[in-house]
Amino acid sequence: MPVWAQFVPMILVFVIFYLVLIRPQQRKAKEHEVLLKTIKPGDKVVVGGGIIGVVVAVKDKTVSLRSADAKIEVLKSAVSDITERAGNVSES
Numbered sequence: 001m002p003v004w005a006q007f008v009p010m011i012l013v014f015v016i017f018y019l020v021l022i023r024p025q026q027r028k029a030k031e032h033e034v035l036l037k038t039i040k041p042g043d044k045v046v047v048g049g050g051i052i053g054v055v056v057a058v059k060d061k062t063v064s065l066r067s068a069d070a071k072i073e074v075l076k077s078a079v080s081d082i083t084e085r086a087g088n089v090s091e092s
Contacts, residue, residue, distance in 0.1 A: 036077070036079060039079065041057060041086060042086025043082050043084065045081065046079070046081045047078050048079075049078075051074075052067060053072070058076075062074065062075055063079060
């Protein structure tokens with residue numbers, strides 16, 4: 001058996017590992033980065049701890065949210081999703 005043939009299974013495991021774990025994680029990180037760049041006042045967002053609020057102000061690294069009667073400031077990276085965009089009017 002040639003020496004290079006012993007490395008084929010290891011190479012296949014690395015390729016499968018890359019396709020199943022690394023690539024999707026990179027894609028999700030890129031999508032999250034785009035999401036953070038597009039946050040603007042009036043957007044309704046979900047923060048990692050389950051807090052839902054409306055963006056009041058956007059700074060370089062933080063976002064000010066209004067949730068019920070509370071106003072809080074969180075890191076942009078803590079925002080996990082935008083549930084409603086500012087200016088979207090749903091037609092009934």
